[in-house]
Amino acid sequence: MTALAGATAALWPEGPAALQCWAPEAWPVADDWRPHTEAFWRTDAAAALGQRVQQRLEAGAIIYPPQPLRALELTPLGQVRVVILGQDPYHGPGQAEGLAFSVQDGVRLPPSLRNIFKELVRDGLAPQLPRGGSLVRWSRQGVLLLNTTLTVEQGAAASHAGWGWEALTDRLIEACSAHARPKAFLLWGAHAQAKAPLIDRGRHLVLTANHPSPLSATRGPLPFIGCGHFRAVDRWLHSLGEKTVEWM
Numbered sequence: 001m002t003a004l005a006g007a008t009a010a011l012w013p014e015g016p017a018a019l020q021c022w023a024p025e026a027w028p029v030a031d032d033w034r035p036h037t038e039a040f041w042r043t044d045a046a047a048a049l050g051q052r053v054q055q056r057l058e059a060g061a062i063i064y065p066p067q068p069l070r071a072l073e074l075t076p077l078g079q080v081r082v083v084i085l086g087q088d089p090y091h092g093p094g095q096a097e098g099l100a101f102s103v104q105d106g107v108r109l110p111p112s113l114r115n116i117f118k119e120l121v122r123d124g125l126a127p128q129l130p131r132g133g134s135l136v137r138w139s140r141q142g143v144l145l146l147n148t149t150l151t152v153e154q155g156a157a158a159s160h161a162g163w164g165w166e167a168l169t170d171r172l173i174e175a176c177s178a179h180a181r182p183k184a185f186l187l188w189g190a191h192a193q194a195k196a197p198l199i200d201r202g203r204h205l206v207l208t209a210n211h212p213s214p215l216s217a218t219r220g221p222l223p224f225i226g227c228g229h230f231r232a233v234d235r236w237l238h239s240l241g242e243k244t245v246e247w248m
Contacts, residue, residue, distance in 0.1 A: 017093065019068070020066065025041075027073075062154040063152070064151065065089050065151070071099050071144055072172070075140075079142045081184070083173070083184070085185065086112075086192060087192065088149040088151075100145040101113050102139075105133065113212075115214065115217045115224060122225070123230045148161075148195065149163070150165045151165065184204065184237070188208075211224065
């Protein structure tokens with residue numbers, strides 16, 4: 001166990017489903033992400049964000065997920081091949097686990113994730129909707145599952161939007177774009193698409209669609225249902241001589 005992982009276990013020995021305190025030094029990240037996160041923690045924006053989150057916790061707010069940077073722990077920068085960018089974590093009890101769109105196996109599939117799986121079936125990459133909603137297997141294949149905002153309060157979607165997380169996720173997207181390895185960026189929804197100017201389209205594949213939420217998944221001009229992103233990513237990876245993603 002690493003020192004950071006040990007600190008995390010000490011803070012959250014029973015693995016609670018919600019954030020317990022503002023303690024970014026105890027949130028594990030892969031070594032090659034650390035320069036980017038640590039540079040952010042030294043900023044005034046990070047200090048203001050931390051103070052605001054801690055104040056809400058002390059006021060009794062339930063905030064998800066317990067480890068906001070889990071995506072950076074499971075998918076090192078040097079291994080990123082695909083970036084899936086969403087909006088903010090799930091705001092229902094027991095859902096958010098620090099990976100965009102993912103829930104632990106055994107948790108009922110949220111509507112957005114159900115639509116993602118429907119699109120995989122439509123793309124011919126899954127025979128049927130899976131029962132489990134964990135996307136950890138994607139993370140371990142180089143798929144960075146990131147939201148533009150990394151915390152949320154129970155029952156209040158986008159409640160932490162504009163609090164300062166966007167400055168960090170800007171840094172993370174810029175780092176992905178600057179890294180030598182070509183990547184596919186899947187920008188789902190307006191919040192994600194606002195990051196498009198940070199990506200070098202000359203080197204990377206950039207695909208956009210509405211957010212997979214039922215509120216927008218079938219609406220124009222860029223419906224999520226029928227976007228074909230998963231098949232497009234696999235074709236692009238194959239053209240580079242890369243192994244395709246085992247989505248299911």
